[in-house]
Amino acid sequence: MSVIVRESMDYDVVIVGAGPSGLASAIRIKQLDPDLSVLLLEKGSEVGAHILSGAILDPVGLNALLPDWKEMGAPIKTPVKSDSFVVLGPAGKMRIPNWPMPPLMSNHGNYIVSMANVCRWLAQVAEGLGVEIFSGMAASELVFDGDRVAGVVAGEFGRDPETGEPGPAYEPGMELRGKYVFLCEGVRGSLAKQVIAKYDLSKGKCPQKFGLGMKEIWEIDPEKHREGTVTHTMGWPLGGNAGGGSFIYHLENNQIAIGLVVHLNYENPYLYPYMEFQRFKHHPLVADLLKGGKRIAYGARAISEGGWQSIPKMVAPGVALLGCTAGLVNVPRIKGNHNAMLSGIAAAEAAVAAIKAGRSGDELADYEITVRTGAIGKDLKKVRNVKPLWSHYGLTASLLGGGLDMWLNTFGLTAFGTLRHKKSDAQHTGKAKDFKPIDYPKPDGVLSFDRLTNVAYSFTNHDEAQPAHLRLTDPTIPIRVNLPEYAEPAQRYCPAGVYEVISEEGKEPRFQINFQNCVHCKTCDIKDPSQNITWTTPQGGGGPNYPNM
Structure with a gap:
């Protein structure tokens, strides 16, 4: 295999992901020191293209970042x-x-x-402050300098769809280096997953x-x-x-x-x-x-949904995990955007202080302390037992016990201490022999729709001339293990119809991956019972193009 030579560019801070945490951190850095160079990478075709959230916004994070957001014309009406x-x-x-x-x-x-539209507006604010935003630029690899994360590789195109090797139109991308790298990839980020594993950041956590x-x-x-x-x-x-x-x-x-x-x-x-x-x-x-x-x-x-007890250590040498990448969602409130913005502010303040002190590439311990002891930690600790109660004892216990615990936490008390999550979601998947298939009504095309018809309304598109970004550690497992033991649940848990088991008369069943349908939800990386699927970034710009989500 030939050595890939890439050009590099240096910045003070490189941010991966233009969601609320990434945009808040970029804006806050420039507010604190306009002379610092900030690069924000977004894998979607534009900022907001991959943003999907409910969403009800608690404005506490936005108030802290841009107190005059109403006068500035934010799309929050x-x-x-x-x-x-x-x-x-x-x-x-x-x-x-x-x-x-x-x-x-x-x-x-x-x-x-619409958080997609809020993020589009925040991007305009960031660019007005001098933040460089590169859309359609998927960060596909981490760059290391010794033991520290020193940057990312972004903008790689043209690998052969069959071999994965550089093809005739290959573009190697660039090494984008920073004194600090912020990973704001959302849930189950592919780079964050590597960082968590390399530095054992989940040690001792649920x-x-x-x-x-x-x-x-x-x-x-x-x-x-x-x-x-x-x-x-x-x-x-x-x-x-x-x-x-x-x-x-x-x-x-x-x-x-x-x-x-x-x-x-x-x-x-x-x-x-x-x-x-x-x-x-x-x-x-x-x-x-x-x-x-x-x-x-x-x-x-x-x-x-893990909440307080599942938050990993959020810093390692040269890198920090922000927002949903760190798991800062308040589950009973169904809200995470406010904490994402607050985490962006805290990470920015820690990085600016470190750079002004002449430091580079160390662990931003102040960021971790601020998240755990400040507004985010207080928000999440109050509700930490709602999800475990639901998981272990069901809805009624969660409503009654969780409600009681949230009331007690209003006064700094708790009925349960801190309950723990015991298994991953993949480990919870039961064997097919212990359950009966569920008979679902056929969609009527008026109120309900088949999956592939609905995926068209996500405006998803991927260049087919690239390797599948959904990778099987062992290609035999879907048919050899998952099909007989679990009825291959990938056929059902994927909300975009990416995975199929093809059965033809006289032939062995085969597993098919329609990666072009992928809406980047990452459920497969989470729920596959054999943990055989790894979600990676496709070429930049691929995926959904959400207009107003």
């Missing part, structure tokens, strides 16, 4: 006006009163937003837990639209098969965001999260709302 929690049965519903809810669960003062969030945007009948209305549901259709819940947010312009989150620690390998989402829309509560409307966008992504 819809305050929450009505907030309800509902437990669903197959045909009925029961509303949970708001009064027994812990104060932290209130959405008063929060906003319904396994990280995840959910799969699927979302559609609908344009509905104006007579049914109630701008600022927020509804969260639990119970049906998941019931005892899986934890999770739904959200319905009324945006501007007669649009709603509707979605379902399925906790990925479910046991039944026949569970089909995407079809659970489609079935959910046929509940009378939802069907009546959607009748006469039209779906205009679809997407999916994994969500970190």
Whole structure:
């Protein structure tokens, strides 16, 4: 194999990922010292193209970063006006009163937003301050200088789709080096995964837990639209098969965001999260709302759910993990964007202080301390037992025990100490012989849709002349192990129809990867029971192109 020679460029800070944490860190660095050079890399075709979130934004992070964001014209226009929690049965519903809810669960003062559009706006602010943003530039490798992370390789194109070796039109990309590298890749980042393993950053921590969030945007009948209305549901259709819940947010312009989150620690390998989402829309509560409307966008992504006890060590020599890469989501609140921004601010302040002190490439210990002892740590510690209670004892225990614990935490107390997550989501997957297949209704094409039709509404595109970015450690495992033992759940847990088992008469079944469909949710990297699939970055610009998610 020939040695690849690459040009290099040096910066003070290199940031991978233009989500809320990456953009907040870039802006804060420039606010503190306009002379520092900051490079922000985004693998999507543009900033916001790969951003998918519910989303209700707690503005605490934005207030700290840009206190005058309203005057600056931020695309944040819809305050929450009505907030309800509902437990669903197959045909009925029961509303949970708001009064027994812990104060932290209130959405008063929060906003319904498109985080994709918020990030597009933050990118404009960052560029106005002198941040260099390179879109369509996937960071595919880490660059090391001794034991420290010194940069990343980005912009590599043209590897042969069959061999993976450089092809005739190969472009080697560049080494983009920084005194510090911030990894803001979102959930299960491919570079962060390597850093966590190399430096053993999860030692002594609980396994990280995840959910799969699927979302559609609908344009509905104006007579049914109630701008600022927020509804969260639990119970049906998941019931005892899986934890999770739904959200319905009324945006501007007669649009709603509707979605379902399925906790990925479910046991039944026949569970089909995407079809659970489609079935959910046929509940009378939802069907009546959607009748006469039209779906205009679809997407999916994994969500970190481990909380306080699953946060890895966030720093290693030369590198820091920010936002969802570190797992800073508050699960019961279904919010992580505020903590992502706060982590970006904290990382920026630590890096600027280090550079001014003449340091480079060490561990940013001050960042770690700020996250764990400051607003982020306080936010996550209050809710640390809700997810473990749900995982171990079910929805009712989580509602009652978790609610009690959140109330006690308001006064600095707890009923349970800190409960632990015991197994990864992959390890929770049960054997097919112990479960029965689930009979899902066929999508009707009006309220519910087949997977491939819906993926078209994510506007996903990948150049087919590249190696598949979804890599099997052992290509025989899907048919030899996963199919007989687990009914190969990749056919079902993927919300984009990437994985298929092809059965033809007279032939052995074969496993097919349709990587062109991938919406970069990374569920396969998380849930595969054999941990045989590794998600890596495709060539820059590939993936979904979310317009308003």
